[in-house]
Amino acid sequence: MSASHWALSCAFVSLALSSHNPAQEAPPQVAGRYAVLLRTDDAAQTRFLEELGELRRARAEAGLAARIEARRAELLPRQAALAAHVAGRGAAVIQHGWLLDMVIVDGVTEPLRAELAGRADVLAVQPIERRAPSLAKAMDASHHEGYAAHALSIGGVPLEGGGQTIAILDTGLDLNMGGTGRPHAAFFANGDPLDPSGGGIGGSRVASAVHVPYNPQTTSAEDLHGHGTRIASCAAGAAWAALPDVGDASAPAATIKVFKIADDSAQFFGLTTADGLFSQLQKIVAQPDIFVANLSYDGWNDPVYFINPTMDAVVLAGVSMTASAGNYGVNLDFAHASYNVLVVGGSEATAFKPALFPFLSAVGPLPDGRRYPQLIAQGVAVTCARFDDESTAVDSNGCSAASAIVAGSLALLHQADPTLKPREARALLLNTTAKTTGNPNASGWGYLKILPAVQAA
Template structure:
């Protein structure tokens, strides 16, 4: 310190986390500082920039499924080195609601501290910090599009290292941030440290020495964004932590901005380590619990997701070390190589974050652990059971120990079955190895870790072994087959329009009139009555039901027709349709009559105006509102029960399977099974009465009752168990109807595929 002052400078900070200090010195005295005894390296104090409902679902990280199982990060603590938090939200005198468990203001406040380290205040120096914590561990706030972050019950500690009003910081503040996190680790129980800023790819840079020392000494998993400039010239080395690249949600293609390796300065070191979603993410807004902070993107959003995932694991299994947590996250990352055919692991690392599979592995104590090699015992090995044809993943992760050296340990990993090496990973510069392999035979494999070079004579490592995670599976639901008709209940009046049995003087030059009908439940039209007459001579009139043409909604295809002879005396002229004309619920259709220009039209002197079209000169044109006089009849029997669903079966969600067009107010049976080819000894489909067929196995049968309109619904809740992904199921309704010996009519059937989303 005295030597620096003699040169006209001052020591701004002395660090104990690394052997270094932050000094201010005239530029022309730098060479003299470099010549001082004990000075090994000078690094300029450069400016560093912050890097920023869908990402948590089954199509992406699937923390929703983990949360649904009750694991929400409680017991874990994340430290955020960022731009500070909204710790005094607006005029409320309290932190933003995202800092309460799941956004519920009646529950526990999880913000343990919001510490100012840089010159800027810890409360809202920039919106970036609050946005980032929202993705990692925020609770749901009061916006319709808001959602919980990955770990909405984890504890949170903020370290505002912003030095400038635009949120930027400096090397010296970042180093001090790591030092403060390490000092506070025991006090707050910090297990994860998220870095929301750029860094430097050189592991000897003081910021990176501080980062890796924080990991090593504090048993803290440091998580960094891989940078937002494609190049890694300002990406953090993060050698002892996890560097995270960014992909677009759902498509899982690498974003255009995400840092791409190999890391600058080390052509043999793959970078980043894994990937997570980051693009157009909904984020909380400072001082506004009903708003959103735009739709931020950036690798700091991706890395925040990984920080939240780590909190889920450590909340569930507190004994995990930083290396073991990293090994689990890498071993369970999902393969997205097929989504990025022109890229390699230097864009997406070991794959996409998978919270559900990571938790499953973390809960299996035999699937992870710690090992070590040293200068005497250079090999560690362990056996695992495998099944032929299945794909497995194993990972080993370790930390560098000497911060002033890049000669860290180089460990190789091999998988052997018998004496044959079936897979290996031998990257010379990464501080982890991950192997994906397919078991050639059922039995055991041996995972072997060998120390090629061992730093400081001994190297501890974390390991994980698991069946490889499949890509997220999209859920499906579709209907198949056909139902059978119930008993006839006779042709009865459905609707009467202006039925006065007196005529107004109304005629037309149109050859056909089409009266619009809509708003009915599913019906079987059996007949129509008109009150009308022919003008001068009897006419044969064709009455048609037409559908609504999708182009403009004019009368379209003929659904059914019948004829009636109309005399010159006014009276009731009726038609009956055979077969019945089925109109589905809420469909638009038209009742039409031809030879309209030769008729005294069925129009009442008073009543309600109805809409119609007129067919003139080869096209349909919209007519003036007219008080049409007619009656519509329907046979509410002979209905074919219809099964449908607007939902798909997603883990942890419910879906509704609906019945319509059934007999009213009768019992129904819902069949739920796992085959559409056999039900016990019965081959499917099985015709039990005429056209009535069993189409799905009834391994589970649930009772229901139809409503007055012939509808029913069954709610199915899909458990949040990853083991169910890929399971197919089948269902069908049977409705009580006195139409056959069994007294049952059948609906069509549905088939579902349980998926992550």
């Protein structure tokens, strides 16, 4: 478990009090690129997502693939007609949606945008925007009680996330630690790079790693930023060295799948785009072994912006999802407005209260009155893995680490009861929290407690 601290959801340097946000400095919109959402039958959409959830819980890989392909075929005629229409206007559809009935169109002029928005079959035309990436003590008996949960077993197997797969949507992962050709030791079984029992990349627990090919500078899922390595270690890292405060994360035996959403170019380093995130979310739902996903990036505070209903769809399709609440206090410009995602604020290191220093955890409510965040987990001095370096660790301060800790906790719940639906797992966590002090508008339903949650599962 390891990482550093950042000014946003996990900024670039140790400026914990800064309000610096690269997403506010870079052009916030990808010029000429829009999401075009088509009108659809809401009841049919809900049935489709619930069917995906049932197939995923049954681990029915062939059935899941067949149902997704059938949905693609069902939606394709209208999407193809729209693609032909925009091609005649000099634009191009560069991505088709099946999780939502929508397409991503590039090369859109203002007249074409207005034309698309006026079509009877179009629900909304939304710009593609960019966003930025926003623990040994955390797991002990005086904090989240993770180690006490690990002492339990299911069928003789320790409750450490074994058999569960966590998707990490972030800046990538340290897959070539210090030029060794293997991932960081934190992502091997028992933190031992000589133990190949993880069965993944280089014998690690990293089963796969994919990236969004934004440009010639973004060529792999390797973490050039450090944020993704830190966050993955907070969710599923294993103690890799005898260093102070280095210990197992929430789910140290879980399998990890990396979905890099960061741009590696100098201009947009570390940032993601909404369409890049959308493409990775669809990939996650199509993989039946993934039951938990974490997004420690800034969000979109408009609940109808297409990323929010997409994340809602991910949860309805059977994936428990967590997101970081943000480190801007009452400024909720980059909040996550999804209804189904579990949004996590950061707590202090020694008290069950929202963090005020060295960062300011998000303070709700959302503009529509909803409680925000939903709960808090340790966000100060969380010991994490440092990319390209196994001889030291690095502390993370921010909601990014807190969100990842909760993601690992959800993996334990799904291990304890494989029949759990995401909203049931979410309810278990929210109903077993500890009471908090400090600002109630920043505490959600309380402070994460893993042990009572898994005992109730």
